[in-house]
Amino acid sequence: MKLENPSPIEWKFSDRAEQLQSSAIREILKVTMRPEVISFAGGLPSPETFPVERMRAAFDKVLTQQGKSALQYGPTDGYAPLREFLADSLSTSDSTILPDQIMMVSGSQQGLDLLGKVLVDEGSKVLVETPSYLGALQAFSVYRPEFESVDTDDHGLVPASVAAKGAGARLMYALPNFQNPTGRTLSVERRYELVETCARMGIPLVEDNPYGDLCYNGEPLPKMLNMNPGGVIYMGSFSKVLTPGIRLGYVVGPTPLIRKLEQAKQAADLHTAQLTQMVVYEVIKDGFLSEHIPTIRTLYAKQCNAMLEAMSKHFPEGVRWTKPEGGMFIWVTLPEYMDSKQLLDEAIQQNVAFVPGGPFYANNPEKNTLRLSFVTVSPERINEGIEKLGKLVKAKI
Amino acid sequence: MKLENPSPIEWKFSDRAEQLQSSAIREILKVTMRPEVISFAGGLPSPETFPVERMRAAFDKVLTQQGKSALQYGPTDGYAPLREFLADSLSTSDSTILPDQIMMVSGSQQGLDLLGKVLVDEGSKVLVETPSYLGALQAFSVYRPEFESVDTDDHGLVPASVAAKGAGARLMYALPNFQNPTGRTLSVERRYELVETCARMGIPLVEDNPYGDLCYNGEPLPKMLNMNPGGVIYMGSFSKVLTPGIRLGYVVGPTPLIRKLEQAKQAADLHTAQLTQMVVYEVIKDGFLSEHIPTIRTLYAKQCNAMLEAMSKHFPEGVRWTKPEGGMFIWVTLPEYMDSKQLLDEAIQQNVAFVPGGPFYANNPEKNTLRLSFVTVSPERINEGIEKLGKLVKAKI
Secondary structure, eight states: OOOSSOOOOOOOOOHHHHTOOOOHHHHHHHHTTSTTSEEOOOOOOOGGGOOHHHHHHHHHHHHHHHHHHHHSOOOTTOOHHHHHHHHHHHOBTTBOOOGGGEEEESSHHHHHHHHHHHHOOTTOEEEEESSOOHHHHHHHHTTOOEEEEEOEETTEEOHHHHHHHOTTOSEEEEOOSSOTTTOOOOOHHHHHHHHHHHHHHTOOEEEEOSSTTOBSSSOOOOOHHHHOTTTEEEEEESTTTTOSTTOOEEEEOOHHHHHHHHHHHHHHHSOOOHHHHHHHHHHHTTSHHHHHHHHHHHHHHHHHHHHHHHHHHHSOTTOEEOOOSBSSEEEEEOOTTOOHHHHHHHHHHTTEEOEESGGGOSSSOOTTEEEEEOTTSOHHHHHHHHHHHHHHHHTTO | OOOSSOOOOOOOOOHHHHTOOOOHHHHHHHHTTSTTSEEOOOOOOOGGGOOHHHHHHHHHHHHHHHHHHHHSOOOTTOOHHHHHHHHHHHOBTTBOOOGGGEEEESSHHHHHHHHHHHHOOTTOEEEEESSOOHHHHHHHHTTOOEEEEEOEETTEEOHHHHHHHOTTOSEEEEOOSSOTTTOOOOOHHHHHHHHHHHHHHTOOEEEEOSSTTOBSSSOOOOOHHHHOTTTEEEEEESTTTTOSTTOOEEEEOOHHHHHHHHHHHHHHHSOOOHHHHHHHHHHHTTSHHHHHHHHHHHHHHHHHHHHHHHHHHHSOTTOEEOOOSBSSEEEEEOOTTOOHHHHHHHHHHTTEEOEESGGGOSSSOOTTEEEEEOTTSOHHHHHHHHHHHHHHHHTTO
16 A cells, blocks of 8 residues: 655745754754763753752652643643742732733743744844844744844843834843853843833833853842833743753743733643643742752852863963853853854864854854853863863964 | 833734634633533543553653653654654554654644644645644644645545645645544545545645544554655654643654754754653553553443434434544534534533534534534433433424
């Protein structure tokens, strides 16, 4: 019953699919899987921080006590007790977030995709930082917007640039805490100014916050969500504070938007695994994150310091880099005439890897930039890798 | 730090989002959650069939032995051992399916969304059965195709209708086994003719097969995939043979398409939970499904028979219904002048629910049709509910 000599299909992909491409980072990661490579290229959290035993016990408990409901289809907006817990955590004394304003998603990447789906038409103006998170650029690109790159300086996004460039934008996408890729953090004053500007211009402001809890000193800065719950779309994630492989995040926003996102999610994948949500609720409901997150902060701070020290020692004059106060990334700016992609080719020969900065720009890539992650490499290997990179850069001066 | 009197956002949704609406079924399900309601409306498998203890043991084993890798980010195309297992299971003596032709998805609903994303432009012709699976219509609708309804008769889809109407179509979507909503099964001869017609016309043929293993007698019919692996896109699911709440399915197709789907999935949600895939592999790798699936078949066959018997007893002349040989659904055609939505309103008053047939039609809904599911209701309650429905229908004659 097999067709004889069928004509092969000539694939006609949709216009949006024609411009899809594999992430530059994922391609580099394939090269850097070899154990001898010192990789600063990853965006993966350190598996040392995963509370494996705690997760195991929670799966065991949920499946033992509520197995059948955990394994059945669930509601599209998510598991109610978890949404209630998150609503409480996100509320402040002067801004109340309700469970109805929260939808669970299969990792916050899905939140980005759904936002693009419901807010972006072909040619819509979408505001992004310079540079911006690559995964967001990819997710929005599918819906074929015109990206407008908002100016940034050493302190991150410049709100006045939104006022200048933002008219008619469908959304402003910002990552205010320990930004991916730059590691920069937006000050409270700029947050307020950004929120105010977007509200005045009627632009929905997306606050993506995967790294906010990973501050090395003090407490996280106030969320833009709480400055204007009616105009900010907040995205949270369990990937960096618990584990990424379970694919669980959430989108918080005004209910008209959340209901529209819910319809889009229903068509996209019905709902996010109920079991996963019940397990995460079980793990965090009694305050586990407040004891667990500090251990991640300590580990990452140590490795960040090791990298910053190694850079001071081994990088020549003319190279600049950010000094993050949290998160997972350092952003390096080489002298203008250097090309970080060429540097990567040479570095890989010496078993060191990083991500060139170009793909993080929606427009006009600055080719002399690169992103380094320190979270999965030991201080000794960090020093070794940075020393090698420093020598390669020096040879180009 | 809260904005005073911000102007509320006037939401401007994308054109595609404006036409999104919540599934008619999901809305009905909210009404029918009350325990006193005898609901034939659900599309949920019976939780009695979930191998909860086996799943629990597998989560325990995977997290104990490979916890860190199970909880880390994973590859976009899925967990390799599971893809290899599936490739073996899908291969036949004269058609080999390779692991590279398989991508894991977060439930086959996601497969439908990604297919729409990469194959459908605004206005593209998409062929669907009359009636068709509502979730597929929803998933494709987002990409704004022109649906062309392919003719069907008591034996399901009529391949000659594809030849007549299909020129230039971007895809043909078919559900050949115990179709949702009609319960009909396509004969081997028609399958072959459909495969041949689509191949000749260069139309990618989507074979959605969530229920194929739930045949009450004998063995499943040959897959269209194996008749022409170069032209058929096959979609499989663990929702009906294991559990739906874990959200795990797979798409099988020619590699150029699978690579494009992989790029789309990367932008949509990075990957499907690695842990879930490892657990499902652990559960099924030694042949568990071949002992488990027969228990589901036996249960559903019993309840299907109970419903068919009750219908013979309580439904008046002039009402017709399908006699499924597997799956979860019976399709009822009332006399032409009746409206099943009106019937539903009356039925809910009497604590009986079903799904009206209208939403399953891409064009020209037949309002005198309805879908019944028997899988989550006991034979006694089935008889009680059908008796009530029968009385309501008789009162309209």
